[in-house]
Amino acid sequence: MTTIARCAGVVLPIPSLPSRFGIGDLGPAARRFVDFLQAARQRLWQILPLNPIDARGDFSPYDSWSAFAGNTLLISPEDLVKDRFLADRDLNPLPRFDTKQVDYAAAVSFKESLFDIAFKRFQNTTTRGNREAFRRFRRANDGWLDDAARFKVLKDHLDGLPWQQWPATFKRPSPAALRQLDQQFGEALEKEKFLQFLFDRQLRALRRYCLSKGLQLFGDIPIYVNADSADVWGHPDIFQLDRDGRPVSVSGVPPDYFSVTGQLWGHPLFNWQRLQATGYEWWLQRIGHNLERFDWLRIDHFRGLVAFWEVPAHHTSAIDGQWTAAPVDDFLTCLLRRFPLPPIVAEDLGVITADVRETLRRYRIPGMRVALFAFGSDFPRNAYLPHAMDPHCAYFTGTHDTNTVRGWFRHEAKPAEKQRLQRYVGHTITEKSVHWDLIRLVMQSPARMALVPMQDLLGLGRSARTNRPGQARGNWRWRLDQRRLTPHLARRLATMTTTYGRD
Template sequence: MVAPARESGVLLHITSLPSGRLDEDAYRFVDWLVAAGQSWWQVLPLHIPDRHGSPYASRSAFAGHEGLLAPRGTRFYDSGEGNDGEPEGEWLEEWVRFAGEPERRVQIRFQREWLSLKRYANDCGIRLIGDIPLYVAGDSCDAVTHPDLFDRSFVAGAAPSPNHPEGQRWGMPVFDWPTHAADGFSWWLERLERELELCDRLRIDHFRGLAQFWQLALDEPDPVNGSWGTGPGEAFFEAIRDRFGGLPLIVEDLGLITPDVIALREEIGVPGMNVVARVADIDWRTDSVLYTSTHDSETLAGWWERWGRENQPQLAAGATSTDGEYRALLQNILAVENELVIIAAQDLLGLGNEARMNRPGTVNGGNWKWKLEQPLTGAQARMLAGWVAVAGRERLGPVEA
């Protein structure tokens, strides 16, 4: 039996590139990943962000964000004219009816520009990990066009937990899961088909909501006064497996995780997540994807300075100086048994919490704004490539179509 490959990748959203666009910076970053010995590029949701900049409460679960497109006049710009490479699926007509006819050309442009980048990345041996929020905004095209798929008696939230004892009220409508199950989860399968056209693997956010989800009455402002609803469970993943021949997924199983959530994850055989910059216990599951940090957590350096150095000094074992401590930390993380390690770009640069992407539960001008001031360098690529080689994390080469 051949042992599974051990790989690594980098988490960097398109908006965090210096230009924030699908232009030369995006292609240059693919080249950098190759030089750095990486196998994966993970991004955040590619859809239209809300007024606070969050891509996790979009007006569409399908439509690409126009703000990511290449600037006019660059060689990466696509006019969207003609019929070559148009997106497929009923979602496009629904979105055009909802948002207006000019959006047709926008989505054609997004399709062509994104898939051009994806082909380039795949040809270079770099695969893309996308991100699917569980819920959609209440005023989204999806909720307005398919009202039968949502239970408007409740809104979604998060139950009180040790990290958030006050709970959270998110405000998005919860799904009417019996209705979804009755037609074989067809809306969800179309959504996943769209995302798997754009990316090679998907992270599903808030996995616990597919086992049980926290719901609040429409007029209930206090998240503590919510109740548990029943998610679709294993039948949901069976439908995905039947449609796509497998489960090319990573599930976000962070926060308040109860035995039923663990049982569902183990039953479907999909890796969950561990995040170095979130946990006090570093006994990470080897069947998880290990992240140095995420868009919702402290940066690795911020966590290390605040808590890690004092409480888990062994993570920097092998450091020969204070200057080498953080370098040893990253090298030791890459050396773990987990098949896949994802390093956030902020963590490669050793940036503190001023570089956080988001602070959950807050609405401020700093969220969703962080970006690289300049492209990552060849010296940084060579350094990471050396660490990856020592850790035995090989890049597999071009991705088969």
């Protein structure tokens, strides 16, 4: 795999950026955040998945209807004005958005109206250059774009009905039915493709801006896709489904740190035998698509590529599942043949067995370590402690799935854990300063990558937590206040970064 230089970075999902439109986006606020990261001498920005989100999945980026399409809610209205797809007057009057957290419902309503205007303007007044750029985008993405657009348009047309309940003509469309569908919904399909073009255009512009500032974008691939998705609808043969298109078995994990009953995710499992027969083409296209957008990729729940937790679809908890092996060596051989040095990091947290560790070692794939997990009863032999750290990994204070450092210290850490932490750093730990103590441990560790969630840089409590695994509602709402990105904070982070040789 790609060699990792010693570096540091910050974790912040795009929706959490400040903006005037209820949700962070790919525009001016993103570029201002890049400027802050450059001033702080950071080299990585981890942004989590950018796939489409909606209310059915409570706007979770890990609950999407497409593994390839982009989240059009992240399109910047201000950049649409700059590119003349909108006019200044189109942005007024602004609704009263919630400024303290991501206001998904209001953002959806407002941006949909802007997208209608932008599409009409594109149809009527766009330049030859924009039309040619749109044609190039369609040609370059024809492997997934048609299915994604058709799926989205049909979902809207059928009031959100799962595709497994669609009329037979749409559920398993013949080539003739697809031609008729394209004719019947021609303008709506064109609009969906146009919005994906805008998303792709703005993301590529942001990546160029990052690279000009010495920063790399760190993306994320959720291993599984939803049963009700364009991917399962368009490629039912590569998933374990019954005749009606419903999952036979579903995804999850056994009991772990996050849940005593495990987590029942409910995604359809891959038909690895069929994937193997195709040379894993869907997966290789997915990896290649993301490598065109990001400089580094985290594969969420990597252990599912080695062996996956298989739960019968009718079960209501993940406890009674079983591990089932996947052809990981054959898959990774094909992956490395297509992409010789892929910049991939494996999310290898939770229940990790010897076969997963051996796979990561054999293919030199960096894994993850989390400082919050380092001070349990196996101290001082815990593999997440700096002195026991594998240098070939990414080390985090916490992740989007954990509490903040301050929230952990106040509400979750047992007295013994606090005592071990205090012994390890060699001075008294307080709630007010504990986040900087853990940031320092991560920075000074031998791990090549050191990453800190933005909430930990700010020393925020549990109310700023991004996600609570197992809690279906109320996640992914935290929002960054622009006023907190101060020169003082940038200087402090820069000093620590350079002190530990991560510049």
